[in-house]
Amino acid sequence: MRTIAVMNQKGGCGKTTIAINLSSALSRLDQRVLLVDMDPQAHATVGLGIKSEQLDVTVYELLMDPSARVSDSIVRRGDRLSVIPANTVLSGVEQELAGREGRERKLAEKLTQLEEEAFDLILIDCPPSVGLLTFNALVASDEVLIPIDASFFSMHGLIKLRETLEVIEEELDHRMRVHVVCNNLDTRTRFSKELLAEMKKFHSGALADAYISHTVRLKECAAEGVSIFEIHGTSKASQQFLSLARELVEKAPRVETKELDAWMEKLHGPKKVPEGVLFSLDFPEASSVSVTGEFTDWSMEGIPLERDPEDGLWKVVIGIDPGEYAYQFIVDGIWIRDPGNRDFIRNELGEENSLLVV
Numbered sequence: 001m002r003t004i005a006v007m008n009q010k011g012g013c014g015k016t017t018i019a020i021n022l023s024s025a026l027s028r029l030d031q032r033v034l035l036v037d038m039d040p041q042a043h044a045t046v047g048l049g050i051k052s053e054q055l056d057v058t059v060y061e062l063l064m065d066p067s068a069r070v071s072d073s074i075v076r077r078g079d080r081l082s083v084i085p086a087n088t089v090l091s092g093v094e095q096e097l098a099g100r101e102g103r104e105r106k107l108a109e110k111l112t113q114l115e116e117e118a119f120d121l122i123l124i125d126c127p128p129s130v131g132l133l134t135f136n137a138l139v140a141s142d143e144v145l146i147p148i149d150a151s152f153f154s155m156h157g158l159i160k161l162r163e164t165l166e167v168i169e170e171e172l173d174h175r176m177r178v179h180v181v182c183n184n185l186d187t188r189t190r191f192s193k194e195l196l197a198e199m200k201k202f203h204s205g206a207l208a209d210a211y212i213s214h215t216v217r218l219k220e221c222a223a224e225g226v227s228i229f230e231i232h233g234t235s236k237a238s239q240q241f242l243s244l245a246r247e248l249v250e251k252a253p254r255v256e257t258k259e260l261d262a263w264m265e266k267l268h269g270p271k272k273v274p275e276g277v278l279f280s281l282d283f284p285e286a287s288s289v290s291v292t293g294e295f296t297d298w299s300m301e302g303i304p305l306e307r308d309p310e311d312g313l314w315k316v317v318i319g320i321d322p323g324e325y326a327y328q329f330i331v332d333g334i335w336i337r338d339p340g341n342r343d344f345i346r347n348e349l350g351e352e353n354s355l356l357v358v
């Protein structure tokens with residue numbers, strides 16, 4: 001199951017239009033899609049003709065009420081398209097969750113209630129701000145789809161936006177793959193052509209080949225509470241959304257973000273655990289392993305690691321005060337840097353020691 005947040009802090013660039021019509025296009029490609037409306041304006045909900053006032057469980061309840069179940073919040077909108085709707089009460093979440101532990105993980109936690117096979121794709125429509133609701137959407141997502149419209153500000157805002165995403169990735173310790181799609185293009189104008197060329201130059205890795213043209217039909221559909229496929233099924237816009245959907249399906253990542261996160265963790269060397277810092281080393285042939293460093297005053301014998309019978313790794317947990325420490329492993333008498341830790345520091349002699357930050 002892939003989860004994609006449709007995000008851009010710039011208002012009105014087409015997040016909701018893309019979220020609704022892309023979901024619909026994906027469902028026409030046999031993908032089972034869940035669209036989550038994370039915007040208190042509830043435009044995705046209304047744009048698909050859903051009246052959320054009568055519903056007992058919306059995104060708001062999912063975020064606020066620990067006993068609210070995802071399965072009770074899902075509204076079916078077609079054979080393969082379902083929606084978790086929003087309404088205006090969602091705007092209170094920011095204040096109501098302020099200061100609460102794990103407040104940016106509420107949506108992600110609730111979505112884990114879904115069976116892995118329940119949906120192929122989850123799309124999350126974000127509000128036009130980088131607040132708690134957007135954070136919740138990003139934490140729950142492996143990918144981000146950024147619509148940009150054909151305006152000068154949108155193009156230049158994109159670099160800022162990608163920087164913001166990087167900061168968020170650092171803060172949340174969570175990597176996401178970025179896709180960019182141009183919306184509202186009028187390819188007859190010089191500006192639109194320049195925009196596309198510029199985008200290809202600077203964001204080619206992330207830019208979708210498909211783009212969405214300007215058409216009044218998309219506005220009409222939103223007002224009618226339907227997707228483009230329901231009243232203009234053969235229009236150019238519907239073909240463009242199908243192309244975008246196909247491209248996204250083809251770009252399905254082979255490695256899941258979760259796997260990458262686990263892999264990156266391995267490259268971060270020692271891990272903080274409740275009792276201290278866990279050092280581990282994968283060295284099956286070794287007959288003795290110890291660790292030494294600034295926290296042992298570089299003692300020659302170091303602190304011994306024991307082989308864990310379960311996974312065969314050499315391990316030891318050491319209580320260490322906060323700070324930065326250089327260290328090395330001693331494997332059968334030979335001093336080595338920690339092969340599982342990318343961070344290192346050079347001493348006065350130019351020798352490289354692994355670096356631990358507690």
Ligand SMILES: Nc1ncnc2c1ncn2[C@@H]1O[C@H](COP(=O)(O)OP(=O)(O)OP(=O)(O)O)[C@@H](O)[C@H]1O
Nearest residue numbers: 011012013014015016017128184213214215218219
């Ligand atoms: N390709 C398009 N052609 C014509 N109109 C469009 C197109 N894309 C979006 N619009 C219109 O532009 C307006 C803003 O679009 P939309 O609501 O999708 O943006 P948004 O990014 O979700 O806005 P917000 O930031 O408020 O959530 C809407 O009236 C929508 O119908």
Ligand SMILES: [Mg+2]
Nearest residue numbers: 015016039043
């Ligand atoms: Mg919107």
